[in-house]
Structure formats: C-alpha cells, structure tokens
C-alpha cells in the first residue's frame with residue numbers, strides 16, 4: 001500500500017466511525033442481563049447486571065413505600081424474570097418510560113434509604129448497579145419519611161459504632177471485613193467450600209470475641225452473603241470511625257500441598273499510587289483521621305501530609321500485623337514467617353491501619369477441612385483477636401477507654417515511687 005492509499009484508508013475509517021457515533025449506531029443501549037435481590041440481616045440489595053454503563057436516576061416514593069430506578073437508553077429482554085420478594089423488598093416491577101428508559105419499581109415493606117453503587121466490570125463480573133436499601137433506623141431514615149420523592153440520601157447506618165460516653169473514654173473500633181460475598185464467591189476448595197462463606201463465619205466469630213472485650217467494639221463491613229466493592233468496604237470502616245481494619249480471606253494456589261496462614265499489609269508502592277488517587281478526589285481527603293485535613297492545602301503540601309499519614313498508617317499496620325501473625329503461629333502452620341506487603345486495594349485507607357489475613361489455603365484439602373469446622377474457625381478468630389489486643393495494649397489511641405485505663409495504671413505505679 002502506498003502512503004497516499006494508506007492515509008486515505010484511515011481517513012475513510014475515521015469518517016465511518018464518526019458517522020456511526022453521530023447516528024448513535026455505535027453507542028448501543030445497555031441491556032439488562034440479570035436482576036436479583038440479595039437479602040441479609042441488615043441490608044437488602046438489588047443487583048442489576050448490564051451489558052454496559054448507562055445513565056440512571058434513583059428516588060423514593062411514599063404511600064406505599066417504593067424505590068424507583070430509571071435506567072435511560074436501556075432494554076429489558078423478556079427472558080429476564082422479576083426477582084422474588086426478599087428482605088425489605090416486597091416485589092419488583094418493571095415498565096417502559098419514554099426515550100428507551102427502563103423503570104424498575106421496588107415495593108418495600110417499610111420506608112428505606114437507598115444508595116446506589118456502580119461496579120465493574122472486574123474479572124468475571126460484568127457491569128453492575130447495586131442499590132442498597134437501608135431500613136430507616138436512626139436520623140438518616142427519619143429524614144426520608146415525610147418527603148414524597150427524595151433522591152439519593154447519604155450513608156447506610158448499620159455499622160455505625162456506638163461509643164461509650166466521653167468521660168469514660170470511647171471504645172476502640174475494629175472493622176472486620178469478610179472478603180468477597182454475593183456474586184463473588186472468592187476461592188473454591190477441592191470439596192467446593194466457598195471462601196466467601198467460611199470467611200464470613202470467621203469474621204462474625206472475631207466480632208463476637210471483640211465485643212466481649214470491654215473497651216473494644218467490632219463492626220462488620222458485611223454481615224451476610226452480598227457483594228461489596230472494595231472501596232465500599234473501606235468507606236464503611238471510615239464511617240464506623242474504625243481504629244483498625246482487618247480483612248479476612250482464605251488463599252488459593254495451584255499447588256495443592258501449600259497450606260498455612262499469611263498476613264499482609266499495604267506495600268509502599270501501593271500507597272503512593274493511592275495518594276495520587278486521593279489527591280484527585282479531594283472530597284475523600286477532606287476527613288482524614290488524626291486531624292489532618294487536606295482541604296484548602298496546596299498540592300505539594302497536601303501530598304506531603306497524605307504521605308506522612310499513609311506511612312504512619314503502614315508502620316502501625318505492620319506492628320499490628322506482626323502481633324496477629326505471632327498469635328496465629330499458636331493455632332497452626334504459618335505459611336510465611338514474616339508479614340507480607342502487597343498492593344491490595346482494600347488496605348489502602350491512608351489513615352486507618354489495615355491488614356489482610358489469609359487464614360489458610362482453601363485449595364489445600366486439610367486446610368479446607370479445618371475451615372469447615374466451627375471450632376477451628378473460632379480458634380483462628382481468637383488468635384486474630386489476641387494479636388489485635390496485644391497491639392492495642394501498647395498502642396491504644398488517645399481518648400479511648402483503654403488508653404485512659406493505662407494512664408491510670410501508670411499513675412498508680414508512679415505514686416509510690418514519688419512518695420519515696
């Protein structure tokens with residue numbers, strides 16, 4: 001092909017593409033691929049799988065209580081069945097609106113506070129819209145009741161920590177994150193044990209153990225079998241004002257002889273890429289813990305502050321993770337004798353010390369069997385708890401009941417020394 005022929009070929013292709021885009025033939029309408037309602041104790045979600053992104057509008061109506069989701073330029077094939085009632089959802093209906101808008105109406109058993117999250121596509125998971133329906137407990141729900149049509153309220157309330165009164169010091173809050181869930185089963189064992197199930201059991205056991213400890217409070221990022229985006233997990237920990245974030249997983253590898261647990265914290269490289277993201281999304285960065293505010297700072301200073309916060313966080317994460325790893329040695333085999341560092345997204349909160357515990361290799365038959373035993377899961381949960389407690393006994397955050405109790409003990413020990 002001559003140069004002239006080559007360039008006119010590209011010019012013709014360009015023209016073709018332009019006309020396709022202009023006519024709308026290029027931008028296909030999004031097709032709904034699946035609709036389902038996932039209900040758990042404290043949360044009901046509508047999951048809409050789509051062939052691609054689409055504009056959407058979410059609002060509520062009252063008398064009777066309904067949630068309406070409008071998807072513009074979309075289609076709903078006849079083969080897609082309406083999901084059955086579950087959780088607060090009493091029924092789902094679909095209808096057509098002008099301009100190829102598909103309207104989904106959720107009849108709810110009570111007024112709810114809906115939130116919408118866009119997800120994917122990631123790995124095997126397609127593009128999704130996830131509507132989370134919080135039931136109206138507390139001030140957020142109360143705000144919704146009187147209005148006829150309220151759009152997109154703020155946060156769900158289920159993991160808000162209740163702190164002790166200020167004079168006795170607040171509780172240390174630990175966010176426990178069961179990996180995977182819902183459409184994402186995580187790893188599968190040779191006997192089909194699903195990671196998402198066993199890690200939820202361990203996470204619940206860990207929260208129970210934490211809550212049995214005065215001065216500590218555990219909160220779950222998910223309390224049932226539903227999907228949560230990684231960043232939503234971090235957001236939930238942040239909303240609960242967590243002092244520590246612990247994500248629970250079970251590892252998988254091709255070699256079936258590999259077994260044991262490992263503990264991870266964020267790597268420096270993962271941290272620096274996250275700093276860039278936080279600076280790009282200033283609204284995230286406005287409320288860092290420890291009084292650091294990036295608001296109104298110039299870019300260079302904001303970067304330095306964020307860096308400091310993140311490095312402090314990583315070293316605290318490391319100290320906590322080392323205690324947990326030490327304690328896991330007591331329950332069984334530890335895969336690697338040192339805390340590992342990796343760029344896991346879920347560990348990227350710049351101001352909340354975070355760790356990820358791979359409790360075992362679910363791909364190993366013996367480990368899989370142990371993960372199925374409630375007694376073993378309790379041993380793992382207790383070991384993680386012991387490590388967390390060891391860490392906080394030396395590193396109780398200011399203002400917590402534990403920090404005050406320690407100060408009182410130190411004062412009591414000091415007094416006789418001064419009297420001498």
Ligand SMILES: [Zn+2]
Pocket residue numbers: 179180186187195249250251
């Ligand atoms: Zn996992």
